[in-house]
Amino acid sequence: MNAAPQLYVLDGSSYIYRAYYGVRDLATSGGMPTNAVFGFTRMLLGLLQENRPDYLAVVLDPPREETFRRELYPAYKAHRDAMPADLVPQLPYIRQILQALNIPALEAPGFEADDVIATLARRYAAEGIEVTVVTGDKDLLQIVGDGINLLDTMKDLRSGPQEVLDRFGVPPELVPDVLGLAGDTSDNIPGVPGIGEKTAAELVRRFGSLEGVLQWKSLVNGKQRRENLHAHADQARLSKTLATVRYDVPLDLSLAELERRTPNLPELMPLLRELEFSALEVAFTPPPPGVVEIYCDGSGRDSGPGGYGVILRYGEHEKELSGFEAASTSQRMELTAAIRGLEALHKPRRVRVFSDSQYLVRGMSEWLHGWIRTGRLETPDALKNQDLWQKLSALSANHEVTWEWVRGHDGHPFNERCDRLAKRAAEAGIRVTEERVRAAQQSEEREKKEKAIPLPVAPAKPAPVQVREETAYEADADGQLLLC
Numbered sequence: 492m493n494a495a496p497q498l499y500v501l502d503g504s505s506y507i508y509r510a511y512y513g514v515r516d517l518a519t520s521g522g523m524p525t526n527a528v529f530g531f532t533r534m535l536l537g538l539l540q541e542n543r544p545d546y547l548a549v550v551l552d553p554p555r556e557e558t559f560r561r562e563l564y565p566a567y568k569a570h571r572d573a574m575p576a577d578l579v580p581q582l583p584y585i586r587q588i589l590q591a592l593n594i595p596a597l598e599a600p601g602f603e604a605d606d607v608i609a610t611l612a613r614r615y616a617a618e619g620i621e622v623t624v625v626t627g628d629k630d631l632l633q634i635v636g637d638g639i640n641l642l643d644t645m646k647d648l649r650s651g652p653q654e655v656l657d658r659f660g661v662p663p664e665l666v667p668d669v670l671g672l673a674g675d676t677s678d679n680i681p682g683v684p685g686i687g688e689k690t691a692a693e694l695v696r697r698f699g700s701l702e703g704v705l706q707w708k709s710l711v712n713g714k715q716r717r718e719n720l721h722a723h724a725d726q727a728r729l730s731k732t733l734a735t736v737r738y739d740v741p742l743d744l745s746l747a748e749l750e751r752r753t754p755n756l757p758e759l760m761p762l763l764r765e766l767e768f769s770a771l772e773v774a775f776t777p778p779p780p781g782v783v784e785i786y787c788d789g790s791g792r793d794s795g796p797g798g799y800g801v802i803l804r805y806g807e808h809e810k811e812l813s814g815f816e817a818a819s820t821s822q823r824m825e826l827t828a829a830i831r832g833l834e835a836l837h838k839p840r841r842v843r844v845f846s847d848s849q850y851l852v853r854g855m856s857e858w859l860h861g862w863i864r865t866g867r868l869e870t871p872d873a874l875k876n877q878d879l880w881q882k883l884s885a886l887s888a889n890h891e892v893t894w895e896w897v898r899g900h901d902g903h904p905f906n907e908r909c910d911r912l913a914k915r916a917a918e919a920g921i922r923v924t925e926e927r928v929r930a931a932q933q934s935e936e937r938e939k940k941e942k943a944i945p946l947p948v949a950p951a952k953p954a955p956v957q958v959r960e961e962t963a964y965e966a967d968a969d970g971q972l973l974l975c
Contacts, residue, residue, distance in 0.1 A: 495621040495638075498749065499544040500608050502626035503551040503596065507531055507585060509627065509645060511578050519767045524577040528584045532771055533902070535592075538625065538644060539751075540908060546620070546749040548595045548611065550604040558603050560733050567733060570679045584766065591759035593752040595744075602740045609634045609736040615746060623649075630675070632658060633666035634736060660692030668701040671731025680730045683723045685716055701731050753807070774904035778804050778843070785832035785844045788899070788909035789824025796921050797821065799828035800912025802905050803835055810835065813912040815920025824913065825851045826879040833886040842892045847899025847906050856894040859884060 510530025517526040539547075560567045589596045599607050608631065612622045616638030624631055627643045632655045635641060641650040648654075655663045672691035674682020686694070694711065698704045704711070705727065708720040720727070754775060763772045778784045784804040791797025797819035801812040812831050816824065825848040832844065846852055859880070862868040874880055897903050900910065 495619055496545040497542070498546040498548075498611075498615050498620045498622045498746075499538070499542060499642075500611055500622065500624050501535070501538075501547075501549045502604055502608060502624065502628055502631070503549040504604055505626050505628055506534060506549075507578075507582075510534055511575065511581075519765075524581060525584075525766050525768075527578055527581045528588065528766060529768055529771070531585055532588050532768070533904070534644065535588075535594075536771065536774055536904060537908075540904075542623070544623070545751060546615075546746060547751050548597050548749050549589055550607045550611075551596055551598045552604045553598055553600060553602075557601065559601050560603070564680075564729060564733055566679055566681075568678050584762075587762055588759075590755075591762055592754045595749060597742070597744070599740045599742065602737060605631055606737040606740050607742065609738050610740040610742060611744075612639045613738050614742075618746070620746070629658070630666075630670070630678070630734060631736070633663050633734075635663040660689070661695050665695050665700065667731050667735040668695045668704075670734035671701045671727050672704065674730055675734060678733070680733050681723075681726055682730045683719050683727050685719050690716075701727060770902045770904060777807060780806075781841055783836065783840045783842050785829070785842060786897075786905035786909050787825075787828035787832050787844065787846050788906060788913050789821055789826075789828045789848070790910065790913035790917050791816075791819050791821040791824040796917050796924070797824040797827075798913040798915070798917030798920060799824050799831060800909035800914075800916065801828050801832040801835075802909055802912075803832060804905075811908075811912060813916040815916045815923075817920065817924050822848075822850055823876055823879060826876055826883060828909070828913070829855075830879065830882055830886060833883070833890070833892075836890065840890050842890045843895060844892060845895050845897050845905065847897055847903075849896055852894045852896040854880065855883060855887065855892075 507527055510533075511527035514526040514530035517529055518524050535549075558567075586596055597607055597611075598604070605628065608624055608626075612624055612634055616622045616636070620638065622639045623642050624634070624639065625642050625644060627645060631641060632650060635650060635652055635655050642648070643650070650658070652663060655661075655666065659666050659669055661669055669688060669691045670680065670682070672683050672686050672694060673688040674680045682691075694704045695701065698707050698710075705720060705724050708717050711717050711720060756775065759775060760772065763769075763775070782805075786802040786804075787799065789797060789799045796815065796817055798815050799813060803810045803812070812835060814827075814831065816827070819827070825846065829844055829846065829851055833842070836842070844852075844855075859868070862874065862880070863884070867873040868877070868881060868884060871877075897906050899906055
């Protein structure tokens with residue numbers, strides 16, 4: 492059975508502000524701030540590489556003064572500070588990046604991004620598309636349901652109906668009722684004074700909805716709380732309206748327009764150079780014709796669990812590899828990563844291997860020739876990790892290989908991806924190992940119980956039964972109750 496097509500809808504404003512505050516003090520040599528553009532592009536690239544959606548859209552907010560909520564309640568979001576001055580000139584570049592990446596940037600006059608996202612999500616989930624909304628905005632948890640989930644990439648957290656219930660205490664469709672009572676300080680939604688989110692959730696669960704709470708307010712505990720519900724009933728209803736997303740945004744858009752497409756490199760590369768994003772330029776630059784690029788990294792501790800991650804690139808094609816070893820050092824995992832990359836090549840190639848391990852790169856490009864010349868490569872116990880060096884030597888002899896060092900954990904897109912692959916493989920391997928150990932222990936305990944021979948039990952001698960008026964009965968020496 493084929494998996495459902497995947498549509499990812501990004502809350503663009505949330506992504507932009509996270510990028511702006513997550514990357515600081517970045518500017519071109521001419522002094523133009525670029526921190527938000529760089530952070531946004533890097534986060535977007537990581538999302539695409541990690542999830543590879545079939546369809547994709549980024550939704551942006553219009554000025555908040557131009558939305559229907561501001562017309563209903565002029566104080567809506569009025570307390571928020573103006574956009575930072577150094578973010579303003581970066582927004583056109585973010586739009587240019589999206590255009591060069593062939594990713595639609597959507598917005599609808601009079602509506603917020605949340606409304607556009609909700610409309611898209613419900614429309615395409617109804618058509619059998621699996622929709623993931625990428626955001627950190629808790630308000631959008633109300634749209635979670637069949638075929639719709641939320642992804643917070645900063646917390647690496649996916650939210651379905653159960654996560655919404657854990658977060659708010661109510662199912663997704665009742666989230667606006669909770670916010671109507673509790674309000675939302677981030678959006679300046681007033682709610683009802685004296686009612687917080689926890690209390691609001693308890694009331695909504697008890698009475699079924701905000702209207703149910705207002706109807707049966709006489710049954711609510713606390714005199715002041717009852718008075719506030721009476722005095723601020725209309726404010727609560729307005730607050731719920733402000734917190735409720737719309738599903739009826741007029742969007743003249745087909746699913747085909749959201750289909751993931753390859754970047755427009757002639758447009759993208761000059762833009763990245765103008766912004767001086769050399770690391771990101773690497774991510775979008777294909778390997779030279781006829782060359783296979785192998786990026787590899789290892790993760791491990793001394794005599795502890797280790798993982799490796801490998802990315803192979805050839806033309807427009809990419810392949811990821813990862814694995815785990817229960818007991819391995821970091822050095823061994825670095826060498827193992829390179830071995831797995833070379834093993835994936837089925838015929839002789841021109842190969843460039845990139846690693847942040849000087850141990851690997853210097854070993855293969857400088858030291859190996861001396862080890863071969865002096866016989867140390869084949870002399871037993873002459874080298875640490877000798878078995879892996881021998882294997883690397885044999886594999887690299889099949890190809891035309893150059894070994895290149897990259898600075899690790901310094902924003903290099905492929906090195907960082909390999910590092911994530913390695914760490915995830917190690918974590919997954921640890922879980923599997925622990926589960927196997929538990930299963931083996933349980934199996935051993937069962938076998939011991941099955942092999943245990945029961946001791947012979949002497950036949951019990953009949954004893955006179957003493958009749959008592961109490962209902963508590965005495966017990967025999969073997970624990971059996973003596974019932975009359």
